[in-house]
Amino acid sequence: MKNVQWLSSSEIREQLDISLRQLYYWEHKGIVNPHSITMGSREFKRYSLTDLNTLRKVKSLLDQGYTLTSAAQKARMKAN
Numbered sequence: 001m002k003n004v005q006w007l008s009s010s011e012i013r014e015q016l017d018i019s020l021r022q023l024y025y026w027e028h029k030g031i032v033n034p035h036s037i038t039m040g041s042r043e044f045k046r047y048s049l050t051d052l053n054t055l056r057k058v059k060s061l062l063d064q065g066y067t068l069t070s071a072a073q074k075a076r077m078k079a080n
Contacts, residue, residue, distance in 0.1 A: 006046035031072045
């Protein structure tokens with residue numbers, strides 16, 4: 001089994017300097033699909049390093065003036 005490092009929403013937010021609302025919006029738009037971990041009655045989202053890299057590319061493209069849709073498409077093209 002492959003050893004995967006999981007990052008919390010807060011860790012992603014801090015590394016990218018974005019709000020949690022922005023992160024969740026990007027998730028809602030399908031840019032990333034975090035892993036859900038249930039502990040008791042609570043559910044936690046965990047992001048992989050691949051998710052972090054995708055989000056980093058999207059943020060960089062947005063900072064360059066791309067729309068969210070075009071940034072997400074371009075980030076996916078770079079990943080393939």
